[in-house]
């Protein structure tokens with residue numbers, strides 16, 4: 019311990035990455051301060067209790083992993099209720115089960131077996147003599163024209179504000195493609211929703227750790243740097259370096275929440291609106307994550323929008339321009355000795371929660 023500093027570690031960002039590292043460092047006997055510019059902890063996992071409905075304030079969050087260490091770790095802090103995420107797609111009033119599986123193919127084409135479904139896809143899929151160069155080629159070669167046009171193109175172009183030809187192929191490979199009747203959106207061994215939402219998980223992680231909210235690191239950067247021997251920064255990396263090479267692009271979101279005096283709105287936690295014209299991408303009905311019998315319901319419409327300074331940067335846009343720009347910032351970050359970096363924003367990666375936890379469990383907390 020270096021007593022020239024009040025803290026051994028300052029954690030900038032009380033999201034899942036910052037909370038897991040803070041927990042480990044605190045447990046190792048380090049003096050830790052966590053700050054966040056928001057008025058709550060938990061980053062994008064944060065939930066709000068609306069009359070016994072746990073509202074996922076920053077979009078639907080389903081925990082899924084095949085990593086037992088990660089699963090056991092989070093289960094120490096909160097009980098997880100088993101949950102199988104099975105969103106639906108609404109294309110101009112037609113309802114299709116997701117992810118793409120025999121139930122989807124049956125609803126689209128009336129096919130009843132894997133062979134019939136494969137034959138139908140084969141008829142209309144794009145045959146490439148090279149690796150798919152973008153999301154459009156990837157989707158057309160994998161599932162063919164009907165699915166691409168009804169379930170992928172409109173949704174993806176709204177979500178990312180870019181044409182499918184400009185987006186990387188791997189984004190669509192996040193979704194399983196199956197030829198049996200199985201509407202589970204994930205392939206992972208473990209899947210669940212924390213009982214009481216994500217706040218108990220974050221509160222458990224931050225128990226005993228000093229936290230200051232409504233505090234932006236950049237408002238008092240020198241003061242904060244002087245307080246701690248090491249600084250873990252989980253915000254946007256380009257901002258850390260004052261945008262010196264130019265700005266990374268992010269996708270932002272606007273959430274429109276509505277409380278309805280009815281027991282049920284859509285009968286499912288998430289319905290995706292996959293046409294281009296509907297301005298939102300999905301409607302979340304939060305009570306379907308954990309139904310405690312409330313007489314009312316709360317829904318959230320999720321509207322994608324381009325990020326500009328002042329908005330929340332929810333998704334990195336990992337296209338060629340941003341990947342090479344990020345690499346320049348990363349070179350600077352890798353050479354730092356006082357500063358550590360991690361999480362979705364500093365790594366500029368489309369991480370899910372289990373990936374963030376796995377990385378935070380490996381981070382150097384021994385300072």
Ligand code: FAD
Nearest residue numbers: 031033034035055061062077079080235253361362370371
């Ligand atoms: P964040 O949660 O973004 O936390 C970073 C924190 O740092 C924020 O609280 C921010 O306010 C703070 N911060 C940044 N800069 C500063 C600064 N200068 N000063 C002070 N504080 C600062 N994952 C899943 O596994 N399953 C899902 O179903 C799922 N759904 C998602 C849906 C949406 C709409 C989104 C956006 C993400 C979803 N995720 C999901 C991903 C999940 O949210 C992330 O993997 C995880 O929350 C990342 O944690 P983090 O700590 O890296 O980042």
Ligand code: UDP
Nearest residue numbers: 107169170171173174177189190192290292
């Ligand atoms: N996607 C789609 N149609 C859907 C759902 C997803 O085309 O109904 C595509 C879209 O490009 C999206 C990607 O698949 O960005 C990944 O979807 P996921 O549900 O993993 O997105 P997230 O929940 O992370 O926003």
